Amino acid sequence: MANKTYDTPKLDELESGPWPSFVTGLKRLAADKPMIAGVLGQLEQSYTDRKGYWKGGTVGVYGYGGGIIPRFTELKDADGEPQFPEAQEFHTMRFIPPAGMHYSTQTLRDICDMWEKHGSGLIALHGQTGDIMLQGTTADQVQECFDEFNEYGFDLGGAGPAVRTGMSCVGAARCEHSCCNEQKIHRMLINNFLDDMHRPSLPYKFKFKVSGCANDCMNAIERSDFAVIGTWRDAIEVDQSEVQAFVARKGRQYTIDNVITRCPSGALSLTDDDQLEIDNSSCVRCMHCINVMTKALSPGQERGVAILVGGKRTLRIGDLFGSVVVPFLPLRNHEDYERLLEIAQEVVDFFAENALEHERVGEMIERIGLPNFLEAVGLEVDPNMIREPRSISYVRMDDWDEQAEKWHQRQQESAAS
Amino acid sequence: MAEAQTQPRRPIESGTPDPFPHMHPTLRRNFGLWKYHDRPRPGVLHHVSHTGEEVWTVRAGTQRQMDLATIRSLCDIADEYADGYIRFTIRSNAEISVADESKVEPLIKALQQAGFPVGGTGPSVTMISHTQGWLHCDIPATDASGVVKALMDELHEEFINERMPNRVHITTSCCQINCGGQGDIAINIQHTKPPKIQHDQVANICERPSVVARCPVAAIRPAVVNGKPSLEVDESKCVACGACFPPCPPMQINDPEHSKLAIWVGGNHSNARGVPSFHKMVVAGLPNNPPRWPEVAEQVKKILYTYRDNARDYERVGEWIERIGWVRFFEMTGLPFTKHHIENWHGSRAKLNTSAHLRF
Ligand code: HEM
Ligand code: SF4
Ligand code: SF4
Ligand code: SF4
Ligand code: SF4
Numbered sequence: 001m002a003n004k005t006y007d008t009p010k011l012d013e014l015e016s017g018p019w020p021s022f023v024t025g026l027k028r029l030a031a032d033k034p035m036i037a038g039v040l041g042q043l044e045q046s047y048t049d050r051k052g053y054w055k056g057g058t059v060g061v062y063g064y065g066g067g068i069i070p071r072f073t074e075l076k077d078a079d080g081e082p083q084f085p086e087a088q089e090f091h092t093m094r095f096i097p098p099a100g101m102h103y104s105t106q107t108l109r110d111i112c113d114m115w116e117k118h119g120s121g122l123i124a125l126h127g128q129t130g131d132i133m134l135q136g137t138t139a140d141q142v143q144e145c146f147d148e149f150n151e152y153g154f155d156l157g158g159a160g161p162a163v164r165t166g167m168s169c170v171g172a173a174r175c176e177h178s179c180c181n182e183q184k185i186h187r188m189l190i191n192n193f194l195d196d197m198h199r200p201s202l203p204y205k206f207k208f209k210v211s212g213c214a215n216d217c218m219n220a221i222e223r224s225d226f227a228v229i230g231t232w233r234d235a236i237e238v239d240q241s242e243v244q245a246f247v248a249r250k251g252r253q254y255t256i257d258n259v260i261t262r263c264p265s266g267a268l269s270l271t272d273d274d275q276l277e278i279d280n281s282s283c284v285r286c287m288h289c290i291n292v293m294t295k296a297l298s299p300g301q302e303r304g305v306a307i308l309v310g311g312k313r314t315l316r317i318g319d320l321f322g323s324v325v326v327p328f329l330p331l332r333n334h335e336d337y338e339r340l341l342e343i344a345q346e347v348v349d350f351f352a353e354n355a356l357e358h359e360r361v362g363e364m365i366e367r368i369g370l371p372n373f374l375e376a377v378g379l380e381v382d383p384n385m386i387r388e389p390r391s392i393s394y395v396r397m398d399d400w401d402e403q404a405e406k407w408h409q410r411q412q413e414s415a416a417s
Numbered sequence: 418m419a420e421a422q423t424q425p426r427r428p429i430e431s432g433t434p435d436p437f438p439h440m441h442p443t444l445r446r447n448f449g450l451w452k453y454h455d456r457p458r459p460g461v462l463h464h465v466s467h468t469g470e471e472v473w474t475v476r477a478g479t480q481r482q483m484d485l486a487t488i489r490s491l492c493d494i495a496d497e498y499a500d501g502y503i504r505f506t507i508r509s510n511a512e513i514s515v516a517d518e519s520k521v522e523p524l525i526k527a528l529q530q531a532g533f534p535v536g537g538t539g540p541s542v543t544m545i546s547h548t549q550g551w552l553h554c555d556i557p558a559t560d561a562s563g564v565v566k567a568l569m570d571e572l573h574e575e576f577i578n579e580r581m582p583n584r585v586h587i588t589t590s591c592c593q594i595n596c597g598g599q600g601d602i603a604i605n606i607q608h609t610k611p612p613k614i615q616h617d618q619v620a621n622i623c624e625r626p627s628v629v630a631r632c633p634v635a636a637i638r639p640a641v642v643n644g645k646p647s648l649e650v651d652e653s654k655c656v657a658c659g660a661c662f663p664p665c666p667p668m669q670i671n672d673p674e675h676s677k678l679a680i681w682v683g684g685n686h687s688n689a690r691g692v693p694s695f696h697k698m699v700v701a702g703l704p705n706n707p708p709r710w711p712e713v714a715e716q717v718k719k720i721l722y723t724y725r726d727n728a729r730d731y732e733r734v735g736e737w738i739e740r741i742g743w744v745r746f747f748e749m750t751g752l753p754f755t756k757h758h759i760e761n762w763h764g765s766r767a768k769l770n771t772s773a774h775l776r777f
Contacts, residue, residue, distance in 0.1 A: 010707060010708045011563075011708060013708045013709060014563055014566050014567065014708050014709075016570075017566070017567075017570030017573075018534060018570060018573040019478065019480070019534065019566055019569035019570045019573055020478070020479060020480040020487070020532050020533060020534075021480060021566055022480040022481070022482040022483070022484075022562045022563075022566060023563075023566070025480065025482070025483055025484030025486070025487050026482075026484065028484050028486050029484045029485065039552070043551055043552055043560075046551035046560065047551070047560070047563070047707040047708055049673060050559070050673035050674075050676075050705050050707065051551075051671060051673055052550075052551045052554065052555065052556070052557045052558070052671065053551075054553065054554065054555045055555050055666065056555045061428065062425040062426065062427075062428070063425070063427055063428045064428060069553075071553060071555065090553070092553060096432060096433050096434065097433075097434070097505075098433070098434040098435065098436040098439045099433050099434070099435070099436045100436045100440075100504065101504050101505040101506070102436040102439040102440045102441075102444075102502070102503075102504045103439050103502070103503050103504065103505075104438065104439045104501055104502055105492035105495045105496050105501040105502065105503060106501060107439060108488060108491075108492050108503065109489065109492050111488075112485045112488050112489055112492075115485070116485055121484055121485045122482060122483070122484060123482075123483055123484075123485075123488060124481055124482050124483070124509075125479070125481065125483060125488070125505050125509060126481075126505060126507075126509065128546060128547075128548065128596050128597065128598060130507075135482070135552075135553055146428070147426055150428055150429050150431075151429070153431060153434055154431070154434065155428070155429070155430060155431045155432050155433075155434075156428075165433075166433065167507065169507075170504065170506075170512075172448050172449040172451075173436070173440055173444045173445075173448055174444050174451060174464055174472065174474065174514070175451060175454075175464075176451035176452055176453050176454060176464070178449065178451070181449065183435075183436050183437075186433060187432070187433045187435065190432055190433045191432035191433055194430045194432050195430075197432075198428070198430060214687070214688035214689065215687050215688065215689055216686050216687055216688060216693065217507065217686075218507060219507070219598055219599065219686040220686075221686065221688075221693050222598070222599050222684075222686050222693055222695070223598060223599075223686075257729075257730075258730055258731055262690055262731060263690075264690050264691060286688050286689050286690055286691075287687075287688065287689045288689040288690045288731075291689055292731070294453040294454055294455065295452075295453045295455075298452075298453075313594065313595045313598075318762050318763050318764070319695045321693060321695075357627075357630075358627075358630070358631065
């Protein structure tokens with residue numbers, strides 16, 4: 001028997017044009033999946049009324065408190081019966097993809113087969129926090145579906161006041177700018193906090209993102225509570241013959257206009273014989289010159305990461321960028337990675353204990369001040385953490401001498417090591 | 418099934434899977450060894466390793482919300498040309514890598530024939546990162562996949578070509594929570610009226626103290642309406658942010674007519690040259706007009722092409738505006754500048770001009 005379908009004149013208009021159409025995909029699914037036929041009916045209603053018709057609820061799997069986003073239809077007729085009964089339930093399961101979103105087609109095909117069996121067949125690759133979003137199943141399918149995916153090697157991601165699914169850029173796998181092992185950092189951080197992901201009990205969400213350089217392809221500084229950004233501490237590597245080849249190809253004026261004068265810290269100059277001079281102590285490691293002269297320039301050899309904490313979008317106090325709490329952490333050996341993990345643990349623990357309900361870590365820092373936060377998580381102050389020092393004079397300074405002594409001591413220690 | 422009921426299965430908390438088994442062998446072998454890259458044509462990245470190995474990556478746009486047949490067709494192509502490996506970008510582009518240059522053209526053809534536009538590299542308009550919308554979220558004022566499909570149809574030529582001054586990231590969001598992220602151009606819906614309260618439901622559904630606490634401007638007070646506990650909103654204070662709606666759905670904020678689309682510009686997450694920046698509002702009051710949102714597309718294209726025609730190489734939208742100034746931006750685009758463009762939230766005075774730097 002053919003499945004019931006609904007007329008969708010408005011959605012049909014989204015089938016024309018050069019971009020691939022999700023409506024065409026939904027219609028293909030609707031042929032086998034009554035749920036999707038119902039979803040198309042409801043979506044068409046949304047397009048007509050300009051209103052959404054899903055409401056939340058609670059659906060979960062045994063042992064976990066989050067990871068599934070329940071959806072129930074709100075479109076009921078006069079008798080309280082759902083207008084699109086096939087789509088009465090339409091829950092999403094968030095699964096964590098391999099770091100860097102690499103897939104063997106075998107795995108993708110297996111995901112498709114499993115989702116064909118347990119769900120609607122609609123998959124978002126990927127959500128804005130990086131999850132594979134399997135969209136559309138019913139409460140009575142959820143446990144079985146999870147069990148199958150879980151045995152296969154996939155775990156549910158985060159939702160609610162929890163550590164969320166992390167993201168890392170393609171990085172070392174296919175990018176010459178990479179200053180760290182993004183995938184390793186990503187997996188180490190997230191997999192350490194699985195309890196805080198699967199059993200939501202934090203004040204609010206907490207996101208980790210890893211970008212291998214300051215290009216920040218993962219939008220970590222703006223969009224994560226804990227951003228790890230690859231960088232380097234020594235000099236940019238220069239191949240002067242490639243610099244000369246670039247100038248010969250593009251011209252002196254182009255090089256000056258697009259490389260030299262675009263350096264935000266005025267660290268670059270081009271000599272009369274087309275050598276690039278770099279004042280590395282002025283360089284802010286912004287990546288611009290390296291992006292443009294990909295053959296001639298690369299990040300230095302003494303590589304590591306910077307950590308910025310507290311990025312988020314508007315809700316409550318307004319947009320916040322992550323701010324630097326660790327300017328440089330080398331990642332040479334096991335101990336260094338352990339240190340990164342320890343910092344993350346301190347930050348999450350302090351957040352868990354001290355943030356107000358529904359407060360992000362960036363808002364908490366705004367409320368208590370960065371010095372208190374640093375002290376609480378055991379990090380030292382550094383001038384790289386600020387754009388400029390204080391201009392407001394109202395502050396208690398009675399431990400000034402002690403604080404100055406601390407600085408001198410640290411300077412001596414680092415000079416000695 | 419009987420077993421499952423007596424002995425529930427404990428989950429395997431495996432977390433983030435190891436990507437290495439999923440990585441194209443050439444990427445695996447050259448992990449951390451890449452030397453440089455170039456772009457032989459729009460949609461193709463060519464990476465060269467210190468080992469001498471090379472890889473060509475073809476980038477194709479997808480509709481993000483994909484049905485099984487679409488994903489399987491991508492798999493078929495990756496199997497035929499790329500030994501069965503594929504990856505996805507943060508903006509839902511598919512990337513298929515090949516180690517043999519002679520496979521690039523056939524791979525491009527195969528993707529195009531299957532309906533996937535090839536592009537999105539370098540100074541192009543790449544796929545719009547977006548949210549859930551009417552298809553799945555419980556609080557959206559508009560759709561997401563539909564807006565994006567309509568816009569990408571309009572911007573298709575800019576996806577398959579690299580003729581912008583620098584890369585352009587567009588985002589869309591179906592409420593002011595803005596899950597879609599920052600963008601050189603961001604299209605977000607905005608509520609313009611205070612919530613309409615269904616008083617008879619508040620007592621059943623909403624935890625009143627937590628709703629009161631959510632309001633960023635303290636506009637909500639507990640109240641008794643028709644003898645029942647409810648809430649009231651000081652409408653003169655309300656900024657129509659919608660924060661009260663998720664914890665209290667009877668405070669309906671979405672409004673088919675009065676929820677309007679706004680366009681924001683100059684968001685940029687890269688640290689190249691300048692520091693990262695948030696997007697800023699430039700246009701508001703556009704109608705929420707499915708299925709193709711033509712009024713939005715028109716304004717987006719106006720901004721995009723003014724940028725294309727006037728910015729210098731490597732300038733992102735925000736950097737271009739920083740150079741020419743907002744006076745010139747509003748002049749060049751012909752967009753109205755109103756009191757609503759002036760920030761009046763926390764820290765707003767830092768955004769005012771406190772110098773004699775003026776442009777005429
Ligand atoms: C109430 C229902 C909500 C739903 C259904 C929802 C849905 C989503 C979904 C599906 C994603 C992508 C998730 C993923 O990739 O795993 C997302 C991301 C996001 N959500 Fe929500 N969201 C909700 C509420 C909120 C709230 C209250 C905020 C408040 C700040 C918020 C902020 C964000 C942000 C900023 C992102 C993008 C994060 C990133 O790029 O890292 N969302 N949301
Ligand atoms: S963030 Fe840097 S290392 Fe990572 S993919 Fe982007 S450019 Fe490459
Ligand atoms: S990386 Fe940026 S700051 Fe450093 S020299 Fe290059 S352009 Fe200048
Ligand atoms: S932007 Fe708002 S409506 Fe859209 S998915 Fe995010 S929370 Fe839902
Ligand atoms: S919409 Fe925002 S400002 Fe208005 S009452 Fe609700 S929470 Fe407060």
